[in-house]
Amino acid sequence: MIRYNERRHTLEQEDYRFELQDASQPNLFRDVFSYGKLPKITFNYRLNPMSPPEEIWITDTTFRDGQQARPPYTVEQIVHLYDLLHKLGGPKGIIRQSEFFLYSDKDKEAVRKCLERGYKYPEITGWIRAVKSDFKLVKEMGLKETGILTSASDYHIFLKLNKTRRQAMEMYLDIVHAALDEGIIPRCHFEDVTRADFYGFVVPFAQELMKLSKEYKIPVKIRICDTMGYGVSYPGATLPRSVPGIVYGLTHFAQVPSEWLEWHGHNDFYLAMSNATTAWLYGCSVINGTLLGFGERTGNTPIEGAIIEYIALRGNDDAVDTTVITEIADYYRNEIGYNIPPNQPFIGKNFNVTQAGIHSDGMLKNEEIYNVFDTEKLLKRPPGAAVSDKSGVAGILHWIKRNFNLDGKIELSKSHAGVLKIKEWIDSQYEEGRVTIISDEEMLEQVRKYIPELMSCWKRL
Numbered sequence: 001m002i003r004y005n006e007r008r009h010t011l012e013q014e015d016y017r018f019e020l021q022d023a024s025q026p027n028l029f030r031d032v033f034s035y036g037k038l039p040k041i042t043f044n045y046r047l048n049p050m051s052p053p054e055e056i057w058i059t060d061t062t063f064r065d066g067q068q069a070r071p072p073y074t075v076e077q078i079v080h081l082y083d084l085l086h087k088l089g090g091p092k093g094i095i096r097q098s099e100f101f102l103y104s105d106k107d108k109e110a111v112r113k114c115l116e117r118g119y120k121y122p123e124i125t126g127w128i129r130a131v132k133s134d135f136k137l138v139k140e141m142g143l144k145e146t147g148i149l150t151s152a153s154d155y156h157i158f159l160k161l162n163k164t165r166r167q168a169m170e171m172y173l174d175i176v177h178a179a180l181d182e183g184i185i186p187r188c189h190f191e192d193v194t195r196a197d198f199y200g201f202v203v204p205f206a207q208e209l210m211k212l213s214k215e216y217k218i219p220v221k222i223r224i225c226d227t228m229g230y231g232v233s234y235p236g237a238t239l240p241r242s243v244p245g246i247v248y249g250l251t252h253f254a255q256v257p258s259e260w261l262e263w264h265g266h267n268d269f270y271l272a273m274s275n276a277t278t279a280w281l282y283g284c285s286v287i288n289g290t291l292l293g294f295g296e297r298t299g300n301t302p303i304e305g306a307i308i309e310y311i312a313l314r315g316n317d318d319a320v321d322t323t324v325i326t327e328i329a330d331y332y333r334n335e336i337g338y339n340i341p342p343n344q345p346f347i348g349k350n351f352n353v354t355q356a357g358i359h360s361d362g363m364l365k366n367e368e369i370y371n372v373f374d375t376e377k378l379l380k381r382p383p384g385a386a387v388s389d390k391s392g393v394a395g396i397l398h399w400i401k402r403n404f405n406l407d408g409k410i411e412l413s414k415s416h417a418g419v420l421k422i423k424e425w426i427d428s429q430y431e432e433g434r435v436t437i438i439s440d441e442e443m444l445e446q447v448r449k450y451i452p453e454l455m456s457c458w459k460r461l
Contacts, residue, residue, distance in 0.1 A: 007051075016253045018207065021200035022166045026154030029240065033195060033230075045236040048248040053258035053285040056314070058306045060085055060098040061264070063110065064127050064147075065300055066290035067101070070338075077336060078110040079117075081291060084331065086119045088303075088324040093121035094310060095303065096286070099147060102126045102137040111141050125187070130175045138184060145185040147223065148175055152202050153192035153240075165201050173208060180216040187221040187262070194230040198239045198249060206254035221260040222250065223288065226275060229268030229298065233278035243275050247282040262286035267298040276301040277309050291328060292340065292347065304328065304346050322378045346379065353384040354398070387438040389430040393423050399443055404457040418451035 001015040032040045062085070063078055073081065082098060089095030100114075101107040114124055126146035128134035138146040150172040151157060157168045172188065179186040188209060196202050206222060213220040224246060231243045239245045247263075250256045263279035263286065265272045276287040293302035304325045311317055329347035332338040342350040352375045367383050376382040387399050393414045400412060400419070412419065425446055426438060447454055 014255070018199050018203040018253065020165060020169060020204040021197065022164055023154070023197070023200065024164075026158035027197045027200070028154060029195060032241070039230060039241075041232055041234070041241065042238045043234070043236045044238045046238075046245070047235055048242075048244040048282060050244075050281050051248075051251075051283045052281050052313075053283060055259070056280050056285050056287075056310065057094055057096045058089070058303060058310065059096055059262060059286055059288045060122055060290065060303060061288055061300065062098070062290045062294065062303075064099045064101050065264075065296060066294040068296045069299065070294050072106075073110075073336075075106060075110045075113060079113050080331065080335075081328070082114045082117065082119075082122075084324060084328050085122055085291070085303075086117070088307065088320055088328065089121050090320045091121075092319060094307065094320050095122050097125050097145070098122040099125050099127055099288075102128065102134075102141060108141065111143075115142075127189075130172050132175055132178055135175065135178050135182070135184075138179075139182060143184070145187060145221075146179065147187045147189050148172070148179070149191060150188040150205070151191040152196040152205070152225075154197065154201075155195055156192055157201075165197075169201075169205050169208065172205070173212070176209065176212060176220065180212060180218050180220075183218065185219050185221065187223055189223045189225050189264070191225045192227040193224050193246060194226045194228065194240050196240050198246065202246075203249055203254050206250055206256055210255055219257075219260055221262060222256055223262040223264050224250070224279070224284065226263070226265040227296075229266035229271060231265060231271065231275045233271070233274050243278045244282045247279055247284045251283045258283050258285040260285075262288050263301075264288040265301050266295065267293065267300065272299070272301045273305050273309065276306060277313070280309075280313065292332060292338075292344075308346065323380045326379050326381055350384075350386060352381060353386050354395075387426065387443055389426065389434075391426070393419060396422050396426070396443075400447065400451075400454070403440070403443075404447075404454050406454075406457055410454060410457065412451075416451070418447075421450040422446045 002011050003014045005012050032042060062081060063073065067073060085095050085098060100111050102111065111124060124143060126138045126141065126143045128137060128146055129149050151161065157163055157165055161168060176186045176188065190202060193202060209220045209222065230241050232241050233243050235244065247261065250261060251258060261284040263276050263284050265275045276289070279287060287301060287306055289301035289303040289306050290299065291303050293299040307320055307322065307325065311319065325346055329340060333340060340348055342348045345351055352371055371383045382402065384402055387395055396419055397412060397414060
């Protein structure tokens with residue numbers, strides 16, 4: 001059978017059928033994942049067409065995967081963070097759903113309190129194992145959608161579940177049937193897909209899910225889980241690690257609609273953000289992440305990064321209020337007590353702070369030279385300057401101008417006697433063996449000592 005692709009304006013073959021390959025032994029791809037050596041990235045030069053969906057959005061798993069690598073949030077913290085997710089995602093639902101555990105009394109209380117907020121976005125969804133007894137939790141909470149763990153690789157099917165591929169598929173399909181019988185949208189989490197036999201298990205399983213969807217006339221969603229962070233975005237890379245290949249295979253061969261596909265990546269190899277963006281570009285409508293990137297081991301795609309990437313890709317600058325990202329960071333610091341790494345993009349204390357003297361000199365002339373964008377406007381985070389032995393006179397002058405509201409009342413230059421005295425003091429500190437940066441409090445004391453006339457202009461009094 002062939003069909004006309006309205007989007008690409010070409011005829012395409014449609015009736016691709018991939019049979020489940022019920023192997024007697026697990027395929028562990030030992031040439032790629034030898035365990036005793038670093039995993040290899042291989043290429044077969046097969047290129048997949050870039051095909052961004054008409055609409056793309058973000059989903060959240062801060063309260064599910066995000067709690068697997070940090071102390072659990074209190075109910076009050078969950079509700080407040082849920083409020084911030086709602087505020088950040090905006091009225092159009094750029095952050096469309098948020099996923100919750102349903103097992104403990106605290107989990108259920110958090111879901112109830114968040115449901116009481118009455119927000120359209122993010123919609124609250126659940127997560128369960130592929131066990132029928134867990135399904136009653138979803139019904140009890142009155143949720144419309146739930147995630148279901150449907151592990152895809154032979155590492156999980158053979159070595160963890162101790163089943164064959166056919167047994168695993170039948171078990172998964174059974175729980176999907178149960179969800180559909182109750183009118184609940186199932187979201188199948190293809191765990192460890194980047195180590196799975198793609199055409200021997202992943203595509204045949206996805207095709208069976210699409211058959212069920214047609215039968216029940218209810219969406220069956222698929223979350224593509226790069227559980228170990230093995231995915232790569234490189235053109236021509238081979239499966240099972242190729243992100244373009246996975247997304248193309250599911251949309252083209254299994255005929256999964258883009259809006260039913262969701263990428264969930266981990267950051268074990270520093271690729272979580274780039275892999276998520278690649279999934280968007282090759283036909284996956286949804287990327288899943290967590291606030292600050294919290295998650296199992298190295299964490300997930302950070303939602304704050306995904307928001308910035310969304311705007312960069314779509315040019316829709318008014319879709320969200322990016323200053324909420326700073327509100328979220330402040331809440332983690334001040335209320336939750338989490339010490340955000342200072343160099344973490346967009347939320348770290350020093351992400352837009354320069355220490356190099358040559359950079360400070362450029363910032364004095366025009367901050368656009370060394371600041372990634374107008375961080376004061378978009379994040380309520382004006383660019384800063386940290387002072388060290390590398391800062392030079394330009395760095396000192398930059399720090400002063402950033403922290404004092406001079407407004408042309410007092411003219412300062414690199415040759416000002418007070419600035420040079422502060423430079424002498426800083427040099428003496430490092431000559432005596434200092435290795436840390438000069439704190440704001442120390443700099444303020446030096447200004448008070450050597451340029452006292454500036455104190456009336458100090459911004460932080």
